[in-house]
Amino acid sequence: QVQLQESGPGLVKPSQTLSLTCTVSGVSLDTGNYYWTWIRQPAGKRLEWIGRLYTSGSTNYNPSLKSRVSISVDTSKNQFSLRLSSVTAADTAMYYCAMGVAGFPYFDFWGQGSQVTVSS
């Protein structure tokens, strides 16, 4: 059974970089034809797609965040990570990681989410 679990600081100061890690079990990040995604949801708002990383190494990012976001993978730890720079209060949200199969535009598995608050 595939499982994903987000981890990282729950509090980040304005202008700093938000860093989250998604630990994956049940499937290897360096095999298969998958993609690995980050999504967030500010309180009371709809989900927002942040970006995705394919097993091949290619990435796609939400144009509204592209200048500040980076998604990378650590196959030795079976983890993928999100970095979001120059954060503001508007980046306060529940952050989710998820996976899908390349070519299929939906997510077969998600993590439970990690709350990140941006505040001084």
Add this chain to the structure above:
Amino acid sequence: EIVLTQSPGTLSLSPGERATLSCRASQSVSGSNLAWYQHKPGQAPRLLIYGASSRATGIPDRFSGSGSGTDFTLTIRRLEPEDFAVYFCQHYGTAFGQGTNLEIK
């Protein structure tokens, strides 16, 4: 940019009743790119329906999806206590509806 609008925002029903949830796209979309998820507090969202009408692995057949163009529907035939949750639709992996809260009446 595709915008998905779900209705109603909240649906109050009793176990055993039928639930009908709507997801409307701001422009015509391919049904093959439309998915539905169930989300309970503190849990990971669960894929229910993909390709507008195909049930994901392990999803009971009381859940069904339909629709095309701009109008899509998720139907839960006979509500079980565990079905009360938030449901949201998704298009092409990047656009999400705002969700419908299905609550016990």
